[in-house]
Amino acid sequence: MKLLDLYAKLKRDISYIEKELERSIDVEHPMLREASLHLLKAGGKRIRPVFVLLGAKFGIYDLERVKHVAVPLELIHMASLVHDDVIDDASTRRGQLTVRSKWDNRIAMYTGDYIFAKALNIVTKLPNPQIHQILSKTLVEMSIGEMEQIRFFFHTEQTVRDYLLRIRRKTALLIAISCQLGGLAAEAGENFCRQLYAFGYNVGMAFQVRDDLLDLCGTEKEIGKPPGSDIKQGNITIPVIFALQDEALRPKLLEEIVRIQATDGQTDISAFLQMIRTSDGIRCAEELASKYIDKAIRALDKLPDIQAKKDLISVAHFVGNRSY
Amino acid sequence: MKLLDLYAKLKRDISYIEKELERSIDVEHPMLREASLHLLKAGGKRIRPVFVLLGAKFGIYDLERVKHVAVPLELIHMASLVHDDVIDDASTRRGQLTVRSKWDNRIAMYTGDYIFAKALNIVTKLPNPQIHQILSKTLVEMSIGEMEQIRFFFHTEQTVRDYLLRIRRKTALLIAISCQLGGLAAEAGENFCRQLYAFGYNVGMAFQVRDDLLDLCGTEKEIGKPPGSDIKQGNITIPVIFALQDEALRPKLLEEIVRIQATDGQTDISAFLQMIRTSDGIRCAEELASKYIDKAIRALDKLPDIQAKKDLISVAHFVGNRSY
Numbered sequence: 001m002k003l004l005d006l007y008a009k010l011k012r013d014i015s016y017i018e019k020e021l022e023r024s025i026d027v028e029h030p031m032l033r034e035a036s037l038h039l040l041k042a043g044g045k046r047i048r049p050v051f052v053l054l055g056a057k058f059g060i061y062d063l064e065r066v067k068h069v070a071v072p073l074e075l076i077h078m079a080s081l082v083h084d085d086v087i088d089d090a091s092t093r094r095g096q097l098t099v100r101s102k103w104d105n106r107i108a109m110y111t112g113d114y115i116f117a118k119a120l121n122i123v124t125k126l127p128n129p130q131i132h133q134i135l136s137k138t139l140v141e142m143s144i145g146e147m148e149q150i151r152f153f154f155h156t157e158q159t160v161r162d163y164l165l166r167i168r169r170k171t172a173l174l175i176a177i178s179c180q181l182g183g184l185a186a187e188a189g190e191n192f193c194r195q196l197y198a199f200g201y202n203v204g205m206a207f208q209v210r211d212d213l214l215d216l217c218g219t220e221k222e223i224g225k226p227p228g229s230d231i232k233q234g235n236i237t238i239p240v241i242f243a244l245q246d247e248a249l250r251p252k253l254l255e256e257i258v259r260i261q262a263t264d265g266q267t268d269i270s271a272f273l274q275m276i277r278t279s280d281g282i283r284c285a286e287e288l289a290s291k292y293i294d295k296a297i298r299a300l301d302k303l304p305d306i307q308a309k310k311d312l313i314s315v316a317h318f319v320g321n322r323s324y
Numbered sequence: 325m326k327l328l329d330l331y332a333k334l335k336r337d338i339s340y341i342e343k344e345l346e347r348s349i350d351v352e353h354p355m356l357r358e359a360s361l362h363l364l365k366a367g368g369k370r371i372r373p374v375f376v377l378l379g380a381k382f383g384i385y386d387l388e389r390v391k392h393v394a395v396p397l398e399l400i401h402m403a404s405l406v407h408d409d410v411i412d413d414a415s416t417r418r419g420q421l422t423v424r425s426k427w428d429n430r431i432a433m434y435t436g437d438y439i440f441a442k443a444l445n446i447v448t449k450l451p452n453p454q455i456h457q458i459l460s461k462t463l464v465e466m467s468i469g470e471m472e473q474i475r476f477f478f479h480t481e482q483t484v485r486d487y488l489l490r491i492r493r494k495t496a497l498l499i500a501i502s503c504q505l506g507g508l509a510a511e512a513g514e515n516f517c518r519q520l521y522a523f524g525y526n527v528g529m530a531f532q533v534r535d536d537l538l539d540l541c542g543t544e545k546e547i548g549k550p551p552g553s554d555i556k557q558g559n560i561t562i563p564v565i566f567a568l569q570d571e572a573l574r575p576k577l578l579e580e581i582v583r584i585q586a587t588d589g590q591t592d593i594s595a596f597l598q599m600i601r602t603s604d605g606i607r608c609a610e611e612l613a614s615k616y617i618d619k620a621i622r623a624l625d626k627l628p629d630i631q632a633k634k635d636l637i638s639v640a641h642f643v644g645n646r647s648y
Contacts, residue, residue, distance in 0.1 A: 027468065029472065029475075031475065032468065032471050086429075105410075106410060107474070109407060110474070114467040114468065116467075117463035118464055120456075120460040121464050127453040133445075133448045136445035136448050137445055139444060139445070140438065140445050143438035147353055147434045150355075150431070151353075151355065
C-alpha cells in the first residue's frame, strides 16, 4: 500500500485537523499570522497527526477529543522547525523560504514561541494530567536535543551512540508520544499506549536515519534543498559516522570535513558526497533504519488486529523505504 | 516598611524556592546548565515567587504544593528575558553580560526554550487543569506581546492605549497570574483568586511604567545599564508618548527620535534624555503609576485582613515608589 492510500482513508479527518491547524494560528497580530500561515502552508507530511489518529483507533475514537492532541503535536513540530532554521541558518525548507530568511531570526524566534504557546494552550482542553506530564517532559528533552546539535557540529569523534541519543531527542520522542497520546486521549489502556509509544519511537528513529540518508543521497528535487546541507552546517550524520569507521577512507574523509568546516560550509562538497555515497556508510545506515522498522512492527504484536494496526505497519514500511 | 523587611519574613520560603530554582535547571548538558545558571545567578527581585507565596496565604498554605507554581513562574520570566535580550540585542542586563552576548543568539534561544519547557514540566505536577489553562493562555499573550514590541519600534504615532496593551502582555499578565495561581495552588476560593489577579495586574502595570521611567531618569548605577537603552533600541515608552503630546516640544523631540533611529541607536542621546526629563511626560507617567497602585490596593478590599494582605500592600507601595 502507498502512504497516499492510507491518507485517502483518513482524508476527512486529516482535512479537519488541517482546518483546525489553520484556525489555531488565526491570531489578530498581522505578522504573527502571516509567518505562522507561511509555515503551515509550506506543507509537510502531517505524519504526527496521522500517528495520533491511528493511535486513537485503539481506544474510543472521538475526533473532537483527539484533535486536542493532533493539532498541538503538529504545532510543536512546526515551532521546533522555525527555531531549528535559526540554528541552521537555513534559507529554504521544503523548497520554500524559511521564516528566518523571509523575515529575520527574531521574527522566527517569536513565531516559534507563539506557535509553541498556542500548542500548549490547546492541549489544556484535555484534563488528563498524564498527557501534560508526558508532553512537557518531551519538550524538555527536545530542547536539550536542540542544544546538543550545536555541541556536536563538526565533531568527528562522536560515536554512533551520540548520534542515536541526538535523533532520539530531535525526532523520535515526538513521534513516539504522537502515537501514545493519541491512545491516551482516546482512553486506550495503559498497555496499548505503551506499545504505541514503542512503535512510534522506533519508527521515529528510522525516519530520522532515512532523512539523513536522503540529505546525502537524494537530489535537490527530491529533498527540496541541495544535498549535503547537513555537513555544510556541521551536522555529522550516521552514514558519515559509519564511513569514518573505515580506516582506509577515514583520513581523506577527515580532510574533506576539515576543509568544509574551514570554509564555514561555503564550498563545493561534491568530493565529500562522492566519498560517502560509495562508502559502506550508506549500507550500514540503511540496515540500521530497517532494524528500527522491524522493531517498530514487532512492538505492535500484542495490539488487537484492527485496521489501524495494518495502517501503522504500512506507514512503518513507507518510512523504511521513503525516498522523498 | 521596606521590601527587604517583607523578604526577611518570607526569607526561609524564598531561600527554599531559590534552591528549587537551581535544582530545576541542573541539567546534564554542560552549556545549558552554565547558561541557565548564569541567568539565575544574575539575580532579580524574585518578585513573581513572592507574589505566588503571598497569594497562597489566602488559601491552605503548603510550600510543597505552591513551589510548583512559584518556580515555573520565575523560570518563565527568566526564559522571556533571554529571548527579549535577543530582540533587544542587549549586551548586559542587571550589570551582567546577557546569555546572547556571553554565548550567542542561538544559545540564548535554546536556553530560553529549555527553561520554558522545564517550567511547564514542573507545573504539570499540579493536577488542577485550570492552572494549566490560565498559564498557557498567558504564554500565548506574552508571545504576542514580544512580537508587538518589534512592530512598535520607533513608531512615534502610537497611542497610550498601544503602550498599555503592550505592557499588559509584556509584564502585567505574568504578575497577575502569579498572585492568582498562588491562590489557586493553595485552593483559595474563586473570588479570592480573582481579586488577587486584579491586584497583580495593576501592580504589574505600575511596575512596568516605573521601569520605563527608570530607564529614562535613573543613573547607570541604579539601573545596571546606561539610561536611555529603551529609545536606543526603538522602544517608545509612556513618558515619551506623553511628552510627544506637548505641541511645543513635539517637533524637536521627533527630530531627535528620527536622528536616533537613523544611527540605529549608536549616538549620543543626552539631548533626548534632557528633553524628556524636563518635560511633563515624567509627571504624567508617575501619576499613571500611582493610579495603578491605588487600583491594585483597592482590589484587595474584600480580601480578609491577614498579614499577607498588609504585605501585598507594602509591595504595592514599594513598586509605586521604586527607584532601582
